[in-house]
Every structure is written in C-alpha cells, then in structure tokens.
Amino acid sequence: MASPEAQQAAEARQAAAALRAAHDDRWLHARRRAAQGRPVVGYVGFDTPVELITAAGALPVRLAGHAGRDTALARTYLDGAVDPQVVNVLAAILTPQGHDPVPDLVVITHDCDSSLQLFYTLRELRRIGAQTLPPVHFVDLLHLPGEATRQYNLGRIRRFAAQLGAWRGRAVSEAELAEAVADHNAARTARTRLRRRRAGALTGGEALRWYAAGTSMPAREYATVLTAALTGATTRPAGRPLFVCGSGHDTADVYDVLEGDGWLVVGDDHDWGDGGEQPLIGEPTLSALTDHYTRAVLPASALPLPRIAAAARDGVDSSGARYVLTYCRQYDDAHRWSHPARAAAAGVPAALLRDQPYPGVDLPGLDARLRTQEAQRTR
C-alpha cells in the first residue's frame, strides 16, 4: 500500500489535472450540469454577484475568449475601440462553435466600458431582431465610495435577485443564499491560498489556469479540488520573475509565451489572476452583498491611483518579482494612466507594452524596454 505521503501526492496530482481540465474545456462542468437539467449562466464582469446565480440553482460560468475563434461577425457589430477580448466573447455568444454550449442566460456588469458596450450591442441586436440570443441581464454596479452609489447598487442587487427568481420561477430563499455565500467564500479562501503559494510552486500559466478553473466550476467543488491541488506543487519553477499588470488575461496564451521565453510570472494584478482576490462576504444578505460588490470588489477602472501603486509594490515584494510589465491590449488604454505611479512604486524595472494583440505579446519589445531600464539603474 502507498505511503500517506505518496497517496496525498497522487491526490494532489489528480486535483491539479481536474483544474486543468476545467480550464481547458470551460464548459466541462456546465455540460454536466446541463445534462442534469440544471441551467448555466454565462457572465461577464469580475464584479458579478455570482452567489445569487448559484443560489438560484444555476452554474455561473465566466465567459472567456478563445484564440482561434472567428470574430468577423462580432467585429461587424462591436466595431468601436473595444478590447478584442470582448469582441471574442461576443463571437462565442453569436456563433457558438464546437464545444461552446449556449448559456441559458447571460449576465453582464459595468466593470469596464467594453462590458457596457457588449451589453448595448446584445440589447440592440435583440431589439432589431438581427440575431437570436439568450436573454441578457445587465447589473449596473458602480464603485465610488459615497452613500449614493451604495444605495444605487442595493437597488441593482435587489433587482437582479428578483430577475433571477422570476427567470427560474421561484424566488431565491434565505437558505439558498446562505449556502451559496458559504460555497463562494470557501472558493475565495482557497483562492487566497493559491495567491500566497503560486510564486514558489507554479508557473504563471499554471496558476492562471487554476484561477480560471474557479470561474467555470461549482464553487464548493472548486474549493475542495484547489485545496487538494495546493498540497502538491512545491518546487519553484525557473525563470526571471515578472509581475504582470494591466489588461486581464482570460487565457494562458500570453503567459505561456512569456514563460517559453525564460520569464516566470510570479504575480499579477488583473482580475483573472491575483487581482481577482476578494475578501469574504460577512453575512448572506443582499445588503452585505451590496457592501461587498460596491467597496470590496473594485474593477481596475475604479481603483484609486494610490491603491494601484501600493498593490504593485506589495505584489512585487510578496512574489519576489524583479520586473514589472504593464500589459495593455489594443484599445484597453486606461492602464496607461496608472503606469507611471505603478512603476515608481514597484522599485524594479517596469515596462509598458501597449496595443498588444489578443492574445499575444511583443517579446522583443519587453526585453528592449527592461534592458534599457536596467542599464539606467546600474549607471
């Protein structure tokens, strides 16, 4: 019989494989649930109140892009200066390919301008009857610190809970909400452990896959599997340690390219990575959900400059990064306003790459920028 250590290691490997499977096929769990006759909600926006979706008996799956997807039709409709990642997500909704199941409901928040544009596009396509689409709900959560915003968000959260109740034909009960909050809190706790451990245990690509699995699996199951997986990995991979900021990465493509070139992504501030960390929700009430999604969960566009700078400094310190990259995808320029403050706070060479394609990265540009800075520092 295997030793307890060997057995634990085997379990950890199995758990890691399960995470990878949930990342590689983001609809794996959705299909399982659909086979049981249970609905799937596709959502866009890191500040989506996922526990309400879970409480309504549905599986929340965050919609992600896919490198090979044909986006021509989506580009026709969503043709403004919009992040290509969002255009890719629209393509998945308009023309599901291969394994893409059609979600029973799409939920979009106002976490950034491109999400808002995506919502407007879907709303108008439905109105003029140009496309057949699943129903779409928009949850307009805002993030200024004032009481006016909190009151507004409370109204949005109440409305969303009522919409979900009407959609499935039965109101969300207190017990369902309590269970969903506990499940998602468990997932948050496991996620925090992943953030603390990743730099010494995983490649950035693998860490990102493990995070992304959490947005396509049932929350409780994710908490269990991630916790098991984290008992395994222990050795730090090789590579020049890099902290990645700026645009979100909903696939591991860019990290894989970076790490194939000798970098090691030890931390990141976008919400598909470490930046997606959330504190626990205190009580299972709509009021506590409102506090959480108004003040504790801030999309990048709502972060005050000093907090962005402090997050970069802390992220670099705790991950042991020796370089910082502010990665801006094409049309996702807002991060450029915060780059100087971030670079100054980080205390290590920091490069800005703008106009990056989806999903890709200008490796020679990164090398050149960081080398110049290193040279300046050692002069």
Next chain:
Amino acid sequence: MSNPTATPTGPRLAAAAAALRHQREWFATLRGRTERGHPLALVNADVPQELLRAMDVPYVVNQWWSSIISAKRMSGRYLEALRERGLPDDVEQYSALPLAEALSPRGDDAPWGGLPLPSVVIADCTGDSMRRMFQLWESELGVPFLPLESAAAETVPVNWWELMRHDWETAIGSPRIDLLHRELRELVPRLEQLTGARFSPQRLTRIMALSNEQAEWNRRTRDLLASAPRCPVPVNDIIPAVMIPQWHRGTPWATAAAQSLYDEVASLVAEGRAVVRDERRRLMWIGRGLWFDMDFYRSFEQSHGAVFVWSMYLALAADAYARYGDDPLRTLAARFCAFRDQMYTPPWSVEWYVKEARAHRVDGVVHLISADSRSSWFTTHALREAGIPVTEIRADNADGRSLDPAALHDQVARWIGSLPDRG
C-alpha cells in the same frame, strides 16, 4: 474631379459673431476674478454645471477649453508634458488637454492668456480613462477632484425625445435619477467647503427656467431649419451660435442669444435666402466633425446643388436639454444622468438620427466612423431600413492624417451623384 472645389463664403451669422465676442469678454473677466482669488471650477461637459452657477462659482468646461487649445495649435506642445511623465498623449486627448496645459511650463503664448489653475475639478466616470485622468489633477497638481458616477440602464423606452421634457422619470427610470440627485446633494456641502460659496435653490430654479427657455428657442430654430423649403444658412455657421450660449446655459445672456439666433434664422427664411439657389440634395453628417477641413461641407454646393442641413449640436441643444419639474435639483439630475445615451447609446441614438433625418427631409447621410465610434453598424442599419441612403467614411482619427481629402471628396461626390432622384 480630384480637387475639392473652392467654396463660396457666405456672410457669417451676426449671432455667431456676437457669441464669439461675448465668449472672449467673459473669459477675460473670469481670469481677472480668479487672479483676485475667486474660486474656479473645471468641469466635464456632462457635469451638471447649473449647480455651480447656482452657487456663483465660475466654471470652465473642459472640452470647450480643449477646443480653444486645439484651435490655437497648442495641443502638440502641451501633450508633451504628458509624454514626459510617461502618461498617454493619445487617449481621450480632447479631455486631457487642459490637464496637459496645467502640467506644462507657463508661457506667454498660452491661449487667451491661459487657463488659471482651478480650485476644483469635477468629472463623471465615463469610460475607463476619465477617472484616472482626473485623479492626476489631484496627485500631480493638488487640485481636488470630485467624481460623479456614470450609470447605465438595462431597459429604456425608445422615444426619449418625446418624453424627456416632462416625463423624464419614465424616459430615464428613477434609479439613475435618484443616484445623481443624491450625488448632487452630497456634492453641495463639499463644494461649499472648497469654494466658500453658498448654494441657493431659488437661484437654481431661475437657472433651470432660463435654460429651458434657451432650449425652447433652440428647438424652434432647429424645427425652422428642418421645415424651411431650402437651407438658409451653412450648417457650420450655426455651430458657434448654438454652442457658445450652451456653455452659458442658465444666464439671461444665453437665453437672449438663443432667441436672437432664432430671429436671425427666421428672417433669412422669410427673405427666401438659400445656401444653394437650386437645392437638389439635402445631406446629413453623422460623426465627429472634420475639423481639419471645414470647407469640405460646402464643397458640393456648386457642383451638386448639395447642402448639409443638419448639425448634431443644434439638434442636441433642441432635444437633449429641456427638463421641466418642481424640484430643481432633481430636474437638473434628470438633465444629465442619461445625457450621453441620447447621442451615443442605441436604441436612443439610432432612432433619434432616423427621426432627425426624416424631419430634415434628407436625401442621404454621410456617416463618419472613427476608431472610437460606438454602435455605428446599428446607426447605418437603422437609416437604411428607413429608406435613407448612407455612405460610410472610415477614419482612424480626426486629425486628417488618416484621410486623404481628395479621395474623400471623390467618394462623397460619386455617392451624391448616385442618389436616387427625388420622387
């Protein structure tokens, strides 16, 4: 035809000349007051400026001041200050220019003597960049920044232009109005503390009444231009005569200016004045203005009898501002909390363009699609569905680098030639 033809230059509107003169005098007075220690606010165009007027805090509109900087060709130099700090000089420049000026070394050649450093800046959090950009006023210059939310509705009734004046509660929906109304109530004590000024609800009531009156004059002017047998005045001459009084909304001067524009246009119509004697094609321009080639708009008059008859500025001034209500602060919130949606967000934007195109009896629409245009496919689609021909022009930016004027002229000329004859 590869060379844009020379354009006829008609007499400028007296209302436009008067507005330009007033603007200079007003700004000189404002500079003088600020130098003597009066507070000054710099606000985005979507911020409820009437609140500041009701506090007697002078304000400058960020986008208007940007247009002055651009017109004086100082943008390049000021944007350098952003570049030096590693900040973007090509993102939302139109909102960033006043910040860039404030970060630049003071020179003797500043436009109109330069904008004094404001005591407070106020902006809505539209898009992803606005809030970060305005935070720099605080972090780099120590100027307090007061942000306002930019909320979005899940559902809206389409016919906003019919509802907005009286039934804005239905058009916009109470939650968004509640939000801005509450924010304005929170803003008042902050502004009082920062500027030492006092808010007066009575003054705001008067200001709302005056600005509604101004909007009604603009409406009459727009309706008159829509229904006049031939277009009596080049559309680009209307723009300053409408826009400058808009920056002074809520003052007796602005209301009188809107009235005198109406009177002037009415007398031109009565005289039978026409930009083109033999008017054969009425056109509408949608999209950003071609600032580098204003003459473009007039270059089809002689050759094609074609005249641009519609300006977004007058149409917005006519439809987008008037709000009637008993509570002046809430009414003011209703004026601004969905402001951008009226022109940018479908279904509101697209259906409004169709309605305006019909009212102006246009024969076709030239639709300029810049890199940051929103929902342009829907706009073109709705117009064509309504039986209105559209030609699309793709331009990556408004500075002319990406457009070859001769090619553009050819494209539009060929398209005008292809328009069906009037039935």
